[in-house]
Amino acid sequence: MRSQVILLLAALSLAGCSREKAAPAKPSSSDKVILSTTVARNSAFNMAIAFDPSPPRMSSKTRFRLTLTDLSSAPVGDAKVGVALVMPLMDMGKNEFSMQPAGQGVYEGTAQFTMSGEWEVMVSAAAGGKSGKTTFNVRVED
């Protein structure tokens, strides 16, 4: 049941975003670890995320690199960006951090996935009275 929901969300997400997604290029190394991306309704921002290492591993910390743009593809450099790491299938406890601006609409942060398997990287951004949220479903290796 749960996987059907995820597949449906993935399909909706792809259908809804395919036209706007052409400009912001994701690093190809991340494409295989990102299973699906869900943009919150009325989100004021587009987000792309990359991991180092890629794929992320439970045995070491992961560096996160987020590219934040507005809906006209302009970089957003003055946002507050928060990330929550959640396993959809079980309670792994609170695992949240803030990302720091690195210029040109890029934000960076470091955290650790505490288990291998499927995780949700839930990114919230706020700037200039606007906000946006995107969830990246990713697969973490041992």
Ligand SMILES: [Cu+2]
């Ligand atoms: Cu777990």
